[in-house]
Amino acid sequence: MGFLSVLSQAQRWVKERAGPGDCVVDATAGNGSDTLFLAQSVGPRGRVFAFDVQAEALENTRRRLAGEPDGKALAPAELVLAGHETMEAALPAELHGRIAAVMFNLGYLPGASSPLITLPGTTLAALEAAVRLLRPGGALTVVVYPGHEGGKDEADAVEAWAAELPQTTAQTVVYRFPQKPASPYLIALTKR
Known part of the structure; x- marks a missing residue:
């Protein structure tokens, strides 16, 4: 039996x-x-x-949600056309400090018509905002992709950020397959 993929x-x-019932x-x-x-x-x-x-x-996401088979009750999803670094301003103030989980899957949109990638500066700002938004015990997951151009720099920046977080703020972990250095890996935290 093998290990779970980083996404799983x-x-x-x-x-x-x-x-x-969580947000x-x-x-x-x-x-x-x-x-x-x-x-x-x-x-x-x-x-x-x-x-x-x-x-x-967001259109791909809307279609995926709409294509969910009947009988599966989904949470309402608000699709926001904005960078992740704006999440703190975009979320209602009453939800600040009450978010159960924030998931990041960095890199680029597979099959996209334009070659946009996530960048360390906006990603680090978004991670800081996410920690403030999380409730105690909340989870933050970041799947990084060092194998594409710019991906290693972003992965290194996220890993350094996680390593520097005070232990009084969060417990952090890296989940990685070291035999495949260019493959995606997971950086995660639980807020204290």
Whole structure:
């Protein structure tokens, strides 16, 4: 039996900390996989916010949510056409400090018509905002992709940021397959 993929491990850790009725954030909507997972996890009494700078990504996410088979009750999802670094300003003030989980899947939108990538500066600002938004015990997951141009710089910046977080703020972990240095890996935290 092998280990879970980094995406499956991220979902597992979120599922352990976010449940029915919670409010959660997909910081990088992309093709909607994490948004759908979050909407299923928190159910119809929950709430999901999904951010992306590309309208194409939000349309992909909308289609994925709409294509969910009948019988699966999803949380309502608010799709926000904005960078993840704006999430703190975009979320209602009454939700600050009450978010159960924030998921990031960095890199670029597979199959996109334009080659946009996430960048260290905006990603680090978004991570800082996410920590402030999380409730105690809340989870933050970041899947980084060092194998594409610019990806290693961003992965290194995120890992350094996580290592420098005070232990009184959060417990951090890196989940990685060291035999594949260019493959995606997971950086996660639980807020104290």
